Amino acid sequence: MTTDRESETSYENPLVNLPDHLLVEIFIRVPVNDWAKLSCVKKHWANLFKGEYLWQAALAKTYPFASLAKRWPGPIPRGLSKRRFTALHVSRYINSPDVERNEIVGHTYLFLKEQLDISTMPPPSTILHGTIIDQFIACGFPKDKAYELASLIWLAVIDNLEENEKSFQVLKRLALEGNVRIYFAV
Helix, strand or coil, X not given: CCXXXXXXXXXHCHHHHCCHHHHHHHHCCCCHHHHXXXXXXXXXXXXXXXXXXXXXXXXXXXXXXXXXXXXXXXXXXXXXXXXXXXXXXXXXXXXXXXXXXXXXXXXXXXXXHHHHHCCCCCCCHHHHHHHHHHHHHXXXXXXXXXXXXXXXXXXXXXXXXXXXXXXXXXXXXXXXXXXXXXXXXX
């Protein structure tokens, strides 16, 4: 004999018995900003967000031309579907004329953010700035556009750093180095 609670769970919550491919199809139609909340509902759903299948589907649905983008030269990696989706999503807020360049802008943002957030002692700003500019030039950007994009990415990353002691120390070190000039056209 089933209790009211057991029958309520199985009859009122149809998502419990849906196969993964249908859950993925539902999830990729939900706004990206709600994905973190969705992944907290059930362990199974969290595992879907950790897996590659959901990110491949989201990439194909949201950025259908991303699969046509060719590999680019340079030190900044392209990554798996989750990283590519994140890079394309982030790049919409920085710059965006065409998909391939759009993606490299996003990957560059992620690269710089990781260097400043994750590293206990990030490389000097001159090395990071040079790496970013070299990456853009290797991808065919004109030198002035490479400098402009590098500046936009630095500003975006600095603007999105968490307000904590580590971020303060990173910004203090960058200010003390003083070698990097951020060009910003108003």
